[in-house]
Amino acid sequence: MHVLVIGGAGYIGSHVVKALLKNNIQVSVYDNLSTGNRINYFPKASYIEEDILDIPQLEKAMSNHVDAVIHLAAKKAVGESMEKPEIYALNNTCGAINILNAMVKYGVKNLIFSSSAAVYGIPEYVPMDEKHPIKPISFYGFTKSDMEKYFAWYDQLKGIKYVSLRYFNAVGYDEDGDVKGLDKNPQNLLPILMETAVGKRNKMFIFGKDYETRDGTCIRDYIHVSDLADAHVKAVNYLQQGGESQLINLGTEVGISVLEMVKRCEELLHRKINFDFAPRRPGDPPVLLASAKKAKDILNWKASQASHIDNIILSTWNVYNLK
Numbered sequence: 001m002h003v004l005v006i007g008g009a010g011y012i013g014s015h016v017v018k019a020l021l022k023n024n025i026q027v028s029v030y031d032n033l034s035t036g037n038r039i040n041y042f043p044k045a046s047y048i049e050e051d052i053l054d055i056p057q058l059e060k061a062m063s064n065h066v067d068a069v070i071h072l073a074a075k076k077a078v079g080e081s082m083e084k085p086e087i088y089a090l091n092n093t094c095g096a097i098n099i100l101n102a103m104v105k106y107g108v109k110n111l112i113f114s115s116s117a118a119v120y121g122i123p124e125y126v127p128m129d130e131k132h133p134i135k136p137i138s139f140y141g142f143t144k145s146d147m148e149k150y151f152a153w154y155d156q157l158k159g160i161k162y163v164s165l166r167y168f169n170a171v172g173y174d175e176d177g178d179v180k181g182l183d184k185n186p187q188n189l190l191p192i193l194m195e196t197a198v199g200k201r202n203k204m205f206i207f208g209k210d211y212e213t214r215d216g217t218c219i220r221d222y223i224h225v226s227d228l229a230d231a232h233v234k235a236v237n238y239l240q241q242g243g244e245s246q247l248i249n250l251g252t253e254v255g256i257s258v259l260e261m262v263k264r265c266e267e268l269l270h271r272k273i274n275f276d277f278a279p280r281r282p283g284d285p286p287v288l289l290a291s292a293k294k295a296k297d298i299l300n301w302k303a304s305q306a307s308h309i310d311n312i313i314l315s316t317w318n319v320y321n322l323k
């Protein structure tokens with residue numbers, strides 16, 4: 001089997017590449033290196049350094065006997081998406097449509113897509129299953145939910161089967177140290193926490209302290225990226241064996257608040273994390289918590305011990321503390 005991993009030099013993508021190679025799957029990576037990093041390259045994979053907005057290059061990659069596509073090349077910062085929607089429309093929406101059209105042209109039928117819990121918006125109930133209403137409150141979440149609608153049409157009209165994996169919060173690093181690329185301009189909690197712990201930042205900010213949660217800060221479901229990566233391998237195999245299209249949550253079913261994450265970092269790293277409270281960040285729901293039952297039922301996947309909060313923090317620290 002030959003899988004084209006678009007965005008395979010990035011943080012989640014390189015963990016996915018590692019998991020595919022471990023399962024003896026042939027991998028080509030297509031990445032523009034905007035956030036991806038050559039330090040994450042695996043000798044057994046081949047790499048095409050091009051952009052998804054470059055249709056001729058994308059079609060060239062797609063024409064090379066591809067069995068399935070895993071698409072992870074997208075902008076991912078909720079806050080930024082509210083300030084610069086045009087960048088998100090271009091990369092996340094136009095880019096994904098280019099991929100769909102290239103798949104149609106070259107007869108590639110199977111697609112794994114990195115979607116997000118951000119499609120749900122403010123929870124009407126928790127844990128959130130896949131039937132939860134789709135009402136994104138960030139432009140980022142909108143780009144993901146919008147693409148899921150395109151996929152349903154391309155399935156109906158062109159027979160493209162897809163598994164849209166709705167990630168909750170992807171965190172942690174490969175336990176063997178094979179992925180080392182750091183986010184160059186981090187906007188997510190864990191990298192910012194680490195940069196504060198190593199002294200690269202004087203302080204960090206916790207966005208919002210008056211949410212209706214147990215300590216007033218936002219609650220998220222943090223899932224280790226290696227667990228996420230394993231789900232992609234299962235999803236590819238599921239489609240290759242003739243599975244129907246699916247929308248599937250990937251989470252741990254455990255909620256951790258921002259303040260709890262900061263405190264646990266201080267305890268485990270034996271460092272003081274300097275922080276202040278700041279206003280709420282636009283686009284942030286108070287709670288995101290997965291029901292992962294469907295992932296278990298359809299893919300036989302569930303989060304492992306890797307996704308325990310201590311392992312998340314320590315595996316990330318191993319990478320950040322090297323620099």
Ligand code: UDP
Binds near residue numbers: 169
């Ligand atoms: N967060 C924070 N300070 C930061 C970055 C993030 O308080 O510097 C909070 C953010 O408001 C959210 C949680 O941490 O409640 C997780 O945010 P992240 O950007 O990591 O992921 P998201 O949930 O937006 O996908």
